Amino acid sequence: MRKVIIQSGQPVYKLVRLSQPGTVLVRTGQEVKVGDVLAEAVIPEEFQIFDIVNHLKIHPSRLDQHLKRLNGEPVSKGDVIAQKPGLITRIFRASRDGRIVSLREGRVTLAMGEQKLQVTAPIAGTVVELIPGFGAVIGLAGSLIQGVWSNGLNASGSFTRLVFDFNDPAQRENLPVLKDKIVFSGAIITPERFRLLLAKKPAAIVLPSLVPGLVKDALSSRVAVMSLNGFGDQEIDPFSLVLLEKMRDQEVFLLSDGIGQPAELVLPGEAGQNSALFDEEVTLKVGSLVRLLGEPYLGSTGRVVELPQREERFASGLTAKAAVVQRQDGALIRVPVSNLLLLDVTA
Amino acid sequence: MPKTYLSLDIGKSQTQAWLFAQREGLWAVQATSSVPTVIEGDGSQFRMGIQNLLRQIERSSDTRLLDDRGQITHIRRLEGAPAFIGLTLSAGKPIRTAVIGLSEAYSIAPLRQLVSLFNCEVVLEVNLQDNLNATAQLEQLLTSDVELYVIGGGANGGAQKTLKAAIENLRLVYHLIPQTIRPQIVYCGNQELAEYAQSEIEAGLDMHLASNIQTNPGHEDPTLVWKAMLAAFERLQFQRIPGLAELVNDLHTCVIPSDFSAGRMVRFLEQSGGNGKGVLMLRIDADTVSIIAARDQRLNGISHCLQVNDVVLDMARGLSNQLTDISSFATYVYNRTLFPDYTPATLEDLSIEQAWARVRIREALIALQKLDPDFGYNPSLGLTRAYEPIILSGSEMQRALPHQGLMIALDSILPHGITTILQDEQQLLTALGSLAPHDPLLPVQVMDTEVFTNLATVITVDTLASGGQKVLQIEVDEGEQTPRLFHKIQMGDLKRIETLLHGKTKLYLAPEDESDVGMGIPGLGGWVGVMDSKVGVVVDARGRPLNLPMNEIARAEALRNWLWELGG
Numbered sequence: 001m002r003k004v005i006i007q008s009g010q011p012v013y014k015l016v017r018l019s020q021p022g023t024v025l026v027r028t029g030q031e032v033k034v035g036d037v038l039a040e041a042v043i044p045e046e047f048q049i050f051d052i053v054n055h056l057k058i059h060p061s062r063l064d065q066h067l068k069r070l071n072g073e074p075v076s077k078g079d080v081i082a083q084k085p086g087l088i089t090r091i092f093r094a095s096r097d098g099r100i101v102s103l104r105e106g107r108v109t110l111a112m113g114e115q116k117l118q119v120t121a122p123i124a125g126t127v128v129e130l131i132p133g134f135g136a137v138i139g140l141a142g143s144l145i146q147g148v149w150s151n152g153l154n155a156s157g158s159f160t161r162l163v164f165d166f167n168d169p170a171q172r173e174n175l176p177v178l179k180d181k182i183v184f185s186g187a188i189i190t191p192e193r194f195r196l197l198l199a200k201k202p203a204a205i206v207l208p209s210l211v212p213g214l215v216k217d218a219l220s221s222r223v224a225v226m227s228l229n230g231f232g233d234q235e236i237d238p239f240s241l242v243l244l245e246k247m248r249d250q251e252v253f254l255l256s257d258g259i260g261q262p263a264e265l266v267l268p269g270e271a272g273q274n275s276a277l278f279d280e281e282v283t284l285k286v287g288s289l290v291r292l293l294g295e296p297y298l299g300s301t302g303r304v305v306e307l308p309q310r311e312e313r314f315a316s317g318l319t320a321k322a323a324v325v326q327r328q329d330g331a332l333i334r335v336p337v338s339n340l341l342l343l344d345v346t347a
Numbered sequence: 348m349p350k351t352y353l354s355l356d357i358g359k360s361q362t363q364a365w366l367f368a369q370r371e372g373l374w375a376v377q378a379t380s381s382v383p384t385v386i387e388g389d390g391s392q393f394r395m396g397i398q399n400l401l402r403q404i405e406r407s408s409d410t411r412l413l414d415d416r417g418q419i420t421h422i423r424r425l426e427g428a429p430a431f432i433g434l435t436l437s438a439g440k441p442i443r444t445a446v447i448g449l450s451e452a453y454s455i456a457p458l459r460q461l462v463s464l465f466n467c468e469v470v471l472e473v474n475l476q477d478n479l480n481a482t483a484q485l486e487q488l489l490t491s492d493v494e495l496y497v498i499g500g501g502a503n504g505g506a507q508k509t510l511k512a513a514i515e516n517l518r519l520v521y522h523l524i525p526q527t528i529r530p531q532i533v534y535c536g537n538q539e540l541a542e543y544a545q546s547e548i549e550a551g552l553d554m555h556l557a558s559n560i561q562t563n564p565g566h567e568d569p570t571l572v573w574k575a576m577l578a579a580f581e582r583l584q585f586q587r588i589p590g591l592a593e594l595v596n597d598l599h600t601c602v603i604p605s606d607f608s609a610g611r612m613v614r615f616l617e618q619s620g621g622n623g624k625g626v627l628m629l630r631i632d633a634d635t636v637s638i639i640a641a642r643d644q645r646l647n648g649i650s651h652c653l654q655v656n657d658v659v660l661d662m663a664r665g666l667s668n669q670l671t672d673i674s675s676f677a678t679y680v681y682n683r684t685l686f687p688d689y690t691p692a693t694l695e696d697l698s699i700e701q702a703w704a705r706v707r708i709r710e711a712l713i714a715l716q717k718l719d720p721d722f723g724y725n726p727s728l729g730l731t732r733a734y735e736p737i738i739l740s741g742s743e744m745q746r747a748l749p750h751q752g753l754m755i756a757l758d759s760i761l762p763h764g765i766t767t768i769l770q771d772e773q774q775l776l777t778a779l780g781s782l783a784p785h786d787p788l789l790p791v792q793v794m795d796t797e798v799f800t801n802l803a804t805v806i807t808v809d810t811l812a813s814g815g816q817k818v819l820q821i822e823v824d825e826g827e828q829t830p831r832l833f834h835k836i837q838m839g840d841l842k843r844i845e846t847l848l849h850g851k852t853k854l855y856l857a858p859e860d861e862s863d864v865g866m867g868i869p870g871l872g873g874w875v876g877v878m879d880s881k882v883g884v885v886v887d888a889r890g891r892p893l894n895l896p897m898n899e900i901a902r903a904e905a906l907r908n909w910l911w912e913l914g915g
Contacts, residue, residue, distance in 0.1 A: 043525075102518070104547075212660075212681050213677075231682050315693050316693055318697065318747075320692075
């Protein structure tokens, strides 16, 4: 069953890896700071293929006489690679520094320049595991709020909770300074309000949920966007709210798992009682805290009070395993187990 | 101890197992079970999941699948283990594929059709006649992050120059750029270059040679490349899913794509059908719709994942039988992408879910039509070529009630003529396809035991008549003991006629002069015998394209009424 963690004193692990094999530059146990390079791969910046036989009008059997460099040799800009003397000398020169990577069938392939693909630490911590050839896992302890959607960007900055009445025209021009901050807003953020926020150049925008009309803008935004609960008009749960208060004016990190993937908000701090080694697997049981995923209770939370063994029929006519949940307002409701998101909020 | 076979399918969300046992010479399903699929991580959870699944099967049968410590072991060491274990896979992202060919018509299009059965997503097409210079072509190949290259093109003994240049570029791509997944290369072009390609690219076991897909000018045979594609598929999946290679070794099997496996059975059904019609299978899962069509001895398939956007949301909303505002509709669909196992608990949720399913099927059918122009689907006119049976399966169908599943299929497929709709509730086609090459009798005998649920016989009336006009008269003969029933069908009607339990119901169709009920020409009718089915005989005279009211209240009511007619 899917769950989200909302707790402090929590071990946090972040995998950072290259998209292609390279060299890992850190070792296990090493402390890393934000921006430290963990791994890099060096690949040619561009290739050039030149058909010597056809362009220099050379007979294939005489190719060797006209080649000035061999396969694998490094070349500098301007070096002659092939030459056909005569009344008008024809020459093929390297246009940049590089290396000959192929010489076959009368064609020479040059790999020129080099580009480094690097992955850096998005958060400070200790390297707890190496992924040979690819990267490492950074470990740290702190307060953690896992969200279910993000636009794929990481960010860090001072955390602020925006208290602002978007409906009040008088306040419209008075959005507070948000530059380089990670901003949480509990208000419904429409595309227009989103643009207002972006104009303030925040480091990231965190929302309880994303209205569907904002998805396209959020995906194309160059500012990190994270939704805690998903889509629609949902309120933030009280457990997340408590942790967000703790994060206020602190340096917080938003770590995304990719475009359209979950993300987490991390406030580095002291480790709690929990240790990864002794973590108990959190499973759905009577007493579990859950978030409700469907209407008419979308986004609200409650506690499981009963897990009937037999499947039940719902208003839609479909049958499914059910849970009886006591919502925060005390109301008891029966919902399909598949429509619950487990909240790991134990202190 | 009876002889047994086991089939495992590692699906996107569930991994299923079926145990087949032979008793008194007949094969039948003995046990089935499923566990959630976990393919992420270091492979330990993946192995644990399969172990749990095998344990569940062991508990419900006398077959040994685990060692004394309850661990997966080399299956050959176990006494009383299945004679063979079939393994199919659809979990994980589609394979990023490049197709390289000499022409659109003779190589690119057939290659596209070929790879679509192997859970591939074509991310790059290189047409060697486009006169792209070698550097630009290399740039394309390098930047597309391809996992599988399929090279076709050229008649045997034909021109070689451009193909040779492409092979040289592939060599560079393979050797120069380090990649997380070692790419696989399938060569199915001019056979005179096959050895050249192998020695030039030097990809060892990552190179897979096949016969030329183009058997004669203008004639292609993808089946010649299937073996090479299967080998490439397996090697790629071993790299993508930690623990899979060890599992395959322990189970002494090989892993094949789920759609390909089901395709074997769809092809078999088409070949053994003898009614001149094609066979169509639709698997509607939470995030993808897989369609496999066999017709005229040809097999095509597609696995389609529809991306949410305003256009498709609007289209789906128009097919909902409840009135839902745009924002709530979109919220449901977007949240569903995050939580695909969500169960629609309210009528409104259900109507959104099923409207969305209609659009997903429709878009998948359009994609298959694009892939295979002979498939015969037109978004407004529906499935214009004859397919019987049409087999439905997948999680979306499993959780819908029979008449709801049928309605989803009818509204999106829009069949013509007379056809039978079946439901493969246990997803047996995939399982049987993985075992068929090892014991051809097994699938035949299992299917003979009526493992598929007969949902309905659908009779579609094609006519130019206007609304309310009589288009067909039906006489129902339920036997000599029962008086004959007569039904008058008017244009716009969707009518359900119940069938006899455990027997054959005979219907006499008497269409009006301009009404075509699939008997060959308009106005021609005749007797039709139909077997007992869950929903019954459904007569669809709603017209093609579906004539839905413009007003959204009236439209939702019409959709509700049709659903009500089929079963409430």
